[in-house]
Amino acid sequence: MHSGIAILSDGRLVFEAAGGRGLVFLDLATGKSEKIAVDIAVAHGIATTFESGDDFIWVCDPGEQAPGKVVKVDIKGNIVDDLKPPAASPLSKEKWRPTSVAVTEDGDIWIADGYGLSLVHRYSPNGDVITLDGSESGLKFNCPHGVAVDDRGTQMRIAVADRTNKRVLLFEKDGRYIRSIAAEIMTSPSSIAASGDNLFITDLRGAILSISSDDQVSAVIPSARIDGREGWPNALVDGESVAPTIQAGEINSPHGIVASQDGSIYATEWYFGGRVISLI
Numbered sequence: 001m002h003s004g005i006a007i008l009s010d011g012r013l014v015f016e017a018a019g020g021r022g023l024v025f026l027d028l029a030t031g032k033s034e035k036i037a038v039d040i041a042v043a044h045g046i047a048t049t050f051e052s053g054d055d056f057i058w059v060c061d062p063g064e065q066a067p068g069k070v071v072k073v074d075i076k077g078n079i080v081d082d083l084k085p086p087a088a089s090p091l092s093k094e095k096w097r098p099t100s101v102a103v104t105e106d107g108d109i110w111i112a113d114g115y116g117l118s119l120v121h122r123y124s125p126n127g128d129v130i131t132l133d134g135s136e137s138g139l140k141f142n143c144p145h146g147v148a149v150d151d152r153g154t155q156m157r158i159a160v161a162d163r164t165n166k167r168v169l170l171f172e173k174d175g176r177y178i179r180s181i182a183a184e185i186m187t188s189p190s191s192i193a194a195s196g197d198n199l200f201i202t203d204l205r206g207a208i209l210s211i212s213s214d215d216q217v218s219a220v221i222p223s224a225r226i227d228g229r230e231g232w233p234n235a236l237v238d239g240e241s242v243a244p245t246i247q248a249g250e251i252n253s254p255h256g257i258v259a260s261q262d263g264s265i266y267a268t269e270w271y272f273g274g275r276v277i278s279l280i
Contacts, residue, residue, distance in 0.1 A: 001274025004046035004100070004191070004256035005266055008055045008075070013266060015256065016043035018273050023057065023077070026276070036077040040069070045100035045112070045146070045191075046256065056080070062097040062115045070098050070111055083109065086121055086129045100146045100191065102158070104173065110158055114145040120160055122175055134162065136177035137169055148192035150199060152213060159199060161189040168192065168201065168211060183217035185209065191267075195259035202254035202267055208279070220265075220279065224250045233271040243272040251277065 003016030013026040017035050020042045025034045038059065045060030055075050062068040072081035085096035099114035107125040118141040120132045134141035146161035150170060157178065158171045167182040168189055188204040199211040200220065207223035224247075230236050233253035235244040246252050254277075255270040265279040 001268065001272075002042050002044055002255065002270050003268045003274060004044055004060070005258045005268050005276065006046040006048040006057065007258055007260055007266075008048055008057075009050045010055075011260070013258075013276065014046060014048065014057060015268055015276060016046075016274075023059075023073075025075075028278075036075070038071075038073055038077045039079060040071065041066070045098065047101045047103050049103050058101045058103060058109070060098040060101045060111065062099055063095065067095045068097040068116070070101060070109075083111070083123065085113075086131060099144075100148075100161075102147045102149050104149055104156065108173065110147045110149075112144045112147040112160065114143045114163070118142055118144060120144050120147060122158075130175045132171065132175055132177075134160075134165075134169065137180050139165060141165070146189070146191040146202075148194060148199075150192075150194050152194050152197055152199070159192045159194070161192050161201065163188050163190055163204070168199065179215075181211055181215045181217065183209075185219055185223070186217055187223075190255055191257045193257045193259040193265065195263055195265060200257055200259065200265050202257045204253055204255065204270070206251055206253065208251065208254055208257070208265075208267060221251055226250070226252065233269075241272065246275075 001018045005015045022037045040061040047058045049056045070083040071079045097115035100112040102110045109123040111121045113119045122130045142164035145163040150157040150159040160169045167180045169180045170178040189201045190204045191202045193200045197213045201209040205227040208221040234241040253270045254267045256268040
């Protein structure tokens with residue numbers, strides 16, 4: 001499972017079905033789950049919107065053999081919109097491989113092309129597109145893996161997890177650069193969720209971090225330093241990759257993250273089968 005995670009209007013979690021080609025809706029109150037088929041390879045990045053009384057799910061599929069795509073689906077799994085990539089340089093051999101999506105209250109759609117051209121795009125409802133490469137920060141993006149709405153203050157901002165550069169960047173909603181945040185314990189920031197006064201970050205190498213309103217970075221769950229294990233994020237048994245055994249209190253490879261209205265934090269982990277973890 002190489003999944004994002006989001007929350008529907010009724011509180012159910014939505015994440016990738018292990019093996020791809022579908023989504024799972026999980027009711028936390030009852031423990032019941034429902035799987036729906038969706039024409040995607042991987043639900044790598046997920047965001048939800050509530051429009052005219054109905055839930056919709058935006059999914060970033062980075063693609064495998066085929067180019068990636070960003071689609072909007074209804075809760076039955078029907079694709080109702082397919083967001084086309086902005087024009088790329090004809091000299092580029094990279095594919096469109098989007099990794100994360102965020103939707104603002106006023107309808108802007110932010111896409112992180114983390115596995116492709118290392119760009120972030122904002123699609124406005126009127127059809128305009130702006131593209132950011134991170135250069136305003138003094139360093140271009142290198143795998144901007146995650147993008148999220150940062151609504152902690154009075155002015156909404158956009159947060160980007162620039163994974164290979166080991167930093168989180170903040171932008172105004174019009175795309176203007178604000179500042180970058182980094183720390184020694186931030187080694188592979190992947191996905192972001194805002195809750196209360198904090199941003200919560202999945203650090204793929206085995207930690208969940210928080211960034212306070214004054215940009216202090218701390219470990220919610222510190223890294224167990226198991227990413228050096230042979231075969232990580234999986235395990236090797238007789239030369240074959242299998243799902244790892246996770247010790248109590250440890251995390252292996254946190255990937256997607258979301259915050260509920262009551263302040264609970266949920267994250268996915270990337271490995272064979274995968275799992276969803278809850279932080280209260």
